Amino acid sequence: MTNGFQKSVSGDEFSGKGNDGSSCVHGRIQFCALQTLAKRRIVAVKRGLCTLVGFGVLMVTSSTLGQSPDAAALQSLKQELETLRQRTAELERKLEELSAASTSAPPASVAVPAAPEKPAPSEALAAAWTPTQPISIARSGQDYLNLSFKMLSTAGWSTSTDDPPELELGHHDPQGRGFTIQSAELALDGAVDPYFRGFGNINLSLDPDGETHVGLGEVYLLTTALPGNLQVKGGQFLAEFGRQNTQHAYQWDFVDQPIVLNRLLGPHSLRNPGARLSWLVPTPFFTELMLGVFNGQGNSAFSYRASSLNATHGRTSLDRGLRDPGDLLYVPRLCSSFDLTENQTLVVGTSAALGPNNSGEDARSQVYGFDLFWKWKPSTAEHGFPFVSWQTEALFRRYEAGADSDRGLPTETLRDWGFYSQVLWGFKRRWVAGLRGEWADGNTGAYDSDDRFRGERLRIAPNLTFYPTGFSKVRLQYNYDDGERFDIEHSVWLQFEFLLGTHGAHKF
Amino acid sequence: MTAKNKHVRRCWLLCAWVVGACILASSSAAAKLKVVTTTADFAAIAREIGGDRIDVTSLAKPTEDSHFVDAKPSLILKLNRADVLIEGGAELEIGWLPPLMDAARNSKILRGAPGNVMASEGIEMLDVPAVLDRSMGGVHAVGNPHFMTDPVNARILAERLARSFGELDSKSSDYYQANLRQFSSRLAEKLTEWQKRLTPYKGSRIVAYHDSWPYFARRFGLRIDLFLEPKPGIPPTPPHLAHIIKTMQEEKLKLIFVEPYLNWRTAETVARQTGAKAMLVTQFPGGVKSTEGGYVALIDYLVESVAKGLEGT
Numbered sequence: 153m154t155n156g157f158q159k160s161v162s163g164d165e166f167s168g169k170g171n172d173g174s175s176c177v178h179g180r181i182q183f184c185a186l187q188t189l190a191k192r193r194i195v196a197v198k199r200g201l202c203t204l205v206g207f208g209v210l211m212v213t214s215s216t217l218g219q220s221p222d223a224a225a226l227q228s229l230k231q232e233l234e235t236l237r238q239r240t241a242e243l244e245r246k247l248e249e250l251s252a253a254s255t256s257a258p259p260a261s262v263a264v265p266a267a268p269e270k271p272a273p274s275e276a277l278a279a280a281w282t283p284t285q286p287i288s289i290a291r292s293g294q295d296y297l298n299l300s301f302k303m304l305s306t307a308g309w310s311t312s313t314d315d316p317p318e319l320e321l322g323h324h325d326p327q328g329r330g331f332t333i334q335s336a337e338l339a340l341d342g343a344v345d346p347y348f349r350g351f352g353n354i355n356l357s358l359d360p361d362g363e364t365h366v367g368l369g370e371v372y373l374l375t376t377a378l379p380g381n382l383q384v385k386g387g388q389f390l391a392e393f394g395r396q397n398t399q400h401a402y403q404w405d406f407v408d409q410p411i412v413l414n415r416l417l418g419p420h421s422l423r424n425p426g427a428r429l430s431w432l433v434p435t436p437f438f439t440e441l442m443l444g445v446f447n448g449q450g451n452s453a454f455s456y457r458a459s460s461l462n463a464t465h466g467r468t469s470l471d472r473g474l475r476d477p478g479d480l481l482y483v484p485r486l487c488s489s490f491d492l493t494e495n496q497t498l499v500v501g502t503s504a505a506l507g508p509n510n511s512g513e514d515a516r517s518q519v520y521g522f523d524l525f526w527k528w529k530p531s532t533a534e535h536g537f538p539f540v541s542w543q544t545e546a547l548f549r550r551y552e553a554g555a556d557s558d559r560g561l562p563t564e565t566l567r568d569w570g571f572y573s574q575v576l577w578g579f580k581r582r583w584v585a586g587l588r589g590e591w592a593d594g595n596t597g598a599y600d601s602d603d604r605f606r607g608e609r610l611r612i613a614p615n616l617t618f619y620p621t622g623f624s625k626v627r628l629q630y631n632y633d634d635g636e637r638f639d640i641e642h643s644v645w646l647q648f649e650f651l652l653g654t655h656g657a658h659k660f
Numbered sequence: 661m662t663a664k665n666k667h668v669r670r671c672w673l674l675c676a677w678v679v680g681a682c683i684l685a686s687s688s689a690a691a692k693l694k695v696v697t698t699t700a701d702f703a704a705i706a707r708e709i710g711g712d713r714i715d716v717t718s719l720a721k722p723t724e725d726s727h728f729v730d731a732k733p734s735l736i737l738k739l740n741r742a743d744v745l746i747e748g749g750a751e752l753e754i755g756w757l758p759p760l761m762d763a764a765r766n767s768k769i770l771r772g773a774p775g776n777v778m779a780s781e782g783i784e785m786l787d788v789p790a791v792l793d794r795s796m797g798g799v800h801a802v803g804n805p806h807f808m809t810d811p812v813n814a815r816i817l818a819e820r821l822a823r824s825f826g827e828l829d830s831k832s833s834d835y836y837q838a839n840l841r842q843f844s845s846r847l848a849e850k851l852t853e854w855q856k857r858l859t860p861y862k863g864s865r866i867v868a869y870h871d872s873w874p875y876f877a878r879r880f881g882l883r884i885d886l887f888l889e890p891k892p893g894i895p896p897t898p899p900h901l902a903h904i905i906k907t908m909q910e911e912k913l914k915l916i917f918v919e920p921y922l923n924w925r926t927a928e929t930v931a932r933q934t935g936a937k938a939m940l941v942t943q944f945p946g947g948v949k950s951t952e953g954g955y956v957a958l959i960d961y962l963v964e965s966v967a968k969g970l971e972g973t
Contacts (some may be wrong), residue, residue, distance in 0.1 A: 230772055234772070237781075343771070346767070346770065346772065346773075349762060374762060375765075376762075376765065376767060376770060377765075377767035377770070378765065381740065381765060382765070383763075383765045432736075432737075432740055432763075432765060437734070437737075438733035438734055438736060438737045440733075440763075487733075489732070489733035489734060490734075491732065491734045494721070497730070497732050497733075497734070499733060527730070529730060531721045531723045531724050532723045532724070532920045532921045533724070533725065533728065533921060534725070534921050534922055534923055535725065535727075535728050535893075535921075536725075536728040536730075581895055581923070582895065621794075621797075621798065621893060621894070622755070622798075623794060655754065655755065657731065657754065657755050657756055657757070657758045657759050658730075658731060658755060658756065658759075659731060659759045660730055660731045660732050660733060660759075
């Protein structure tokens with residue numbers, strides 16, 4: 153049962169009737185004696201509360217008069233106020249507990265009638281805590297950080313054994329026939345202080361031999377108070393190239409990552425230690441200009457200074473260091489958005505990623521991308537449904553491959569391109585049907601016969617996703633694969649996701 | 661004059677024009693307080709207090725479910741240019757506001773800044789769960805966030821806004837206070853009227869699609885504790901609806917509250933089978949026809965519809 157002491161006080165101010173009088177008038181005389189007793193105690197606590205608040209107000213006003221209102225003073229005042237506020241809240245809570253314990257009468261007010269009996273769930277909600285109940289450590293708004301744990305897994309079968317992977321190249325894609333734990337991730341975020349927000353996620357992955365690997369996914373801070381509409385992100389993070397590269401596997405609309413992203417940005421997505429400066433351009437519509445600078449090293453910088461044979465297209469990796477600032481990886485992006493109508497939004501962007509690669513002393517790579525996202529959702533949508541969205545990304549890469557005489561590979565320029573286009577239709581609350589078509593190809597290279605990351609490929613994938621709540625999903629997907637390096641292959645995947653803890657908000 | 665000189669002069673002119681335009685834009689911006697609210701109910705209260713001295717924009721449309729707003733980039737722009745943000749807190753906007761705030765880079769409206777008003781502050785929250793357990797459905801850790809349906813809470817917010825606006829725009833402080841006095845006394849007057857109108861129906865039980873009416877129910881002495889959703893946020897299931905229909909028939913319940921963004925057809929079906937009436941209700945001024953006038957118009961509509969719906973019971 154809810155107890156509305158504070159509420160009844162404010163209610164009385166409206167109705168202009170006394171607290172005591174009203175409860176007796178309503179035929180609860182038998183409670184009056186009991187209540188008076190309780191009220192005496194309440195009044196005592198209330199008096200203490202008033203003194204506290206008065207003291208706080210006095211302190212605030214005196215310090216405001218005495219000091220120039222510079223930022224530091226303001227800040228400390230705010231903190232003081234916050235502490236006071238918390239203490240007041242605590243006292244209020246105690247007051248409520250006290251009054252709840254000492255009287256079984258409903259809130260005493262004309263405006264507030266006896267709260268009716270509630271059905272089972274609500275009753276459980278309002279019930280007092282008992283020692284047998286679990287203690288929650290994370291409660292929204294009461295901790296310094298948001299904490300969540302997500303798990304994504306698939307079960308499926310394919311006409312291809314996909315070993316070594318030909319169809320599914322991505323690190324978080326289903327690893328062939330049977331069961332795959334695609335991702336298990338612990339995510340943390342929160343406000344560091346008034347100037348920064350911090351994010352971090354730790355990935356656990358299970359390889360086909362059953363070994364668990366722990367990886368640092370993203371860890372970065374974001375400024376919140378830079379002037380001039382500027383913002384800096386620093387740490388290790390997914391580069392802002394196109395739309396899907398910044399998404400984690402559980403945010404994907406399909407079971408697997410598009411072919412062209414796996415090929416050009418890499419199986420681990422483009423993710424590296426670095427920094428990014430962003431400027432919100434003062435145009436009438438949303439425009440953001442970004443420049444990311446990264447080390448560009450390691451297998452999560454696939455087209456750049458990565459060391460695997462897949463990345464260097466057969467060349468022995470040179471492990472070039474950073475000789476000058478030009479050897480860093482630069483990722484500029486320009487993105488704009490328009491509300492076409494009240495219910496339709498369009499986002500268009502263009503990105504590039506420019507840096508050296510490990511296949512030759514002076515070899516460099518350039519990846520360019522264009523992306524588009526359109527969404528329709530009526531203004532009376534039920535839990536976000538129905539909706540229709542369309543997302544497309546097209547990428548092109550120029551890869552200067554160095555010579556490797558030991559392996560008989562010449563100096564050559566590899567050109568790769570491809571696109572994917574997907575339509576999602578949230579046709580009914582909790583249900584989304586999707587269709588993705590994609591195609592990738594490139595010029596001929598010397599290593600092509602052994603290269604799983606090149607050659608023409610076409611894939612069509614319809615899927616159907618059911619979201620029981622925002623914290624879980626079940627997805628069924630069929631893949632039709634047609635590639636230069638294999639026959640036509642069919643795969644079916646059933647995916648399951650769950651989330652514990654704080655629900656991360658949805659980006660657009 | 662050489663061609664080069666002409667070019668240079670043109671460049672200077674262009675620069676001067678841009679700078680001038682910027683100054684003009686910023687000076688006109690300083691004239692009015694730019695207030696952004698997450699939902700239309702907060703916007704309506706802000707308008708009562710700020711009058712013509714503020715510009716008010718609501719991020720969510722009045723017909724929209726305030727839990728499921730798309731974090732569109734155009735909203736980032738609105739937040740970026742705001743002097744004041746009024747948010748509900750209490751997990752109301754948890755699904756869409758955080759990424760917008762991260763992208764908006766406006767320190768004036770961050771939590772704890774003078775330009776940030778958390779409407780749930782100072783409100784006594786109902787339905788605060790003792791245990792957090794999502795098997796109970798979409799419950800909110802800090803209580804039911806739909807507190808604005810109680811006019812007393814509207815007045816608490818109005819007081820807070822008059823104070824905040826006055827701090828940020830001290831020249832108009834008296835104006836805001838005067839508006840607050842006017843709004844408060846009008847609200848007090850109306851509250852008596854609303855309560856009088858609903859007195860005959862005290863204790864009446866009303867069915868709602870979703871549990872978003874505990875504050876309204878408590879203020880006006882109604883029982884709104886039977887829901888078409890088996891658990892908050894879980895869509896109605898046939899066995900649960902059968903149970904609801906049986907209860908409704910037994911107790912001869914007459915009204916089902918449905919918000920514009922919920923499934924009207926389900927509510928209609930239940931209404932048809934029980935002889936009850938599905939009633940389109942909203943918590944946001946403008947969410948339903950004839951509530952566009954503001955907060956008082958909204959409660960007028962709700963009270964009047966409930967009174968008419970319960971007539972003869």
